[in-house]
Amino acid sequence: MTTGGHGTDGVERRGLMFVLSSPSGAGKTTLSRMLIAETPGLQMSISATTRPMRPGEVDGKDYFFVDQKRFELMVENGELLEWAHVFGNRYGTPRGPVEAALASGRDVLFDIDWQGTQQLRDRSGKDVVSVFILPPSVAALEQRLHTRAQDSDEVIRGRMKKAGDEMSHFDAYDYIVVNDNIGIAFEAVRSILRAEQLKRERQVGLEGFVRGLRNQLEK
Numbered sequence: 526m527t528t529g530g531h532g533t534d535g536v537e538r539r540g541l542m543f544v545l546s547s548p549s550g551a552g553k554t555t556l557s558r559m560l561i562a563e564t565p566g567l568q569m570s571i572s573a574t575t576r577p578m579r580p581g582e583v584d585g586k587d588y589f590f591v592d593q594k595r596f597e598l599m600v601e602n603g604e605l606l607e608w609a610h611v612f613g614n615r616y617g618t619p620r621g622p623v624e625a626a627l628a629s630g631r632d633v634l635f636d637i638d639w640q641g642t643q644q645l646r647d648r649s650g651k652d653v654v655s656v657f658i659l660p661p662s663v664a665a666l667e668q669r670l671h672t673r674a675q676d677s678d679e680v681i682r683g684r685m686k687k688a689g690d691e692m693s694h695f696d697a698y699d700y701i702v703v704n705d706n707i708g709i710a711f712e713a714v715r716s717i718l719r720a721e722q723l724k725r726e727r728q729v730g731l732e733g734f735v736r737g738l739r740n741q742l743e744k
């Protein structure tokens with residue numbers, strides 16, 4: 526239960542866990558960055574991973590890059606909210622920053638795979654809002670992985686091979702967005718977040734707020 530945050534309208538609100546998943550290359554990192562830039566108070570969950578750093582990535586900003594031993598310790602010590610093997614590496618969500626954000630009513634954005642999303646749902650179902658991003662076509666997906674130019678051809682082949690498996694989990698998600706035009710996809714994702722923030726059950730103390738309004742009317 527997370528309380529104590531403030532909605533935009535003076536009513537307190539529970540923080541929510543906003544999850545984006547997709548096959549590799551469909552655009553969730555791009556959409557996440559846009560959302561963070563445009564949404565005051567939204568906090569990105571920075572994952573830990575054993576994957577090697579890509580050119581241009583920054584430790585502590587894109588990921589916490591750790592070795593196998595450190596990752597195992599994080600698992601053993603219960604430091605991860607969820608974790609999974611993805612494309613031959615291990616990825617996990619550090620628990621501390623997420624719990625601190627939610628406890629102060631802030632929303633947290635996750636860019637994680639279907640296995641991690643399932644684990645978050647099992648733990649915190651009602652606070653999780655999940656969006657699955659689909660590419661407009663297989664050709665576009667492959668093109669994007671090549672255009673990103675951060676993975677070898679072999680890694681790209683591996684990710685394309687797993688894309689079908691990742692997409693088979695679309696039906697466990699609350700919302701589906703096809704990322705063809707990035708501007709349109711972004712507006713869709715942003716609208717979902719806004720609508721979910723305004724859900725009645727996430728707003729704490731509404732009864733008192735409405736009572737106050739009604740009292741003013743009766744004076």
Ligand SMILES: Nc1ncnc2c1ncn2[C@@H]1O[C@H](COP(=O)(O)OP(=O)(O)OP(=O)(O)O)[C@@H](O)[C@H]1O
Pocket residue numbers: 547548549550551552553554555556669670672673704705706707708710
């Ligand atoms: N709508 C779009 N049209 C064209 N290119 C796009 C679109 N959305 C994202 N891209 C580009 O596709 C590439 C892959 O995008 P991105 O890195 O966001 O994917 P991802 O889903 O986060 O992948 P991964 O799971 O591997 O991290 C990037 O070069 C990005 O600029």
Ligand SMILES: Nc1nc2c(ncn2[C@@H]2O[C@H](COP(=O)(O)O)[C@@H](O)[C@H]2O)c(=O)[nH]1
Pocket residue numbers: 546547548549572573576607608609611612616617618636637638639640641642
């Ligand atoms: N279950 C988790 N999956 C994660 C996490 N962080 C990232 N991911 C997913 O891994 C793949 C590959 O990412 P890449 O940066 O190597 O391209 C992608 O699907 C991410 O969503 C995590 O903490 N847990």
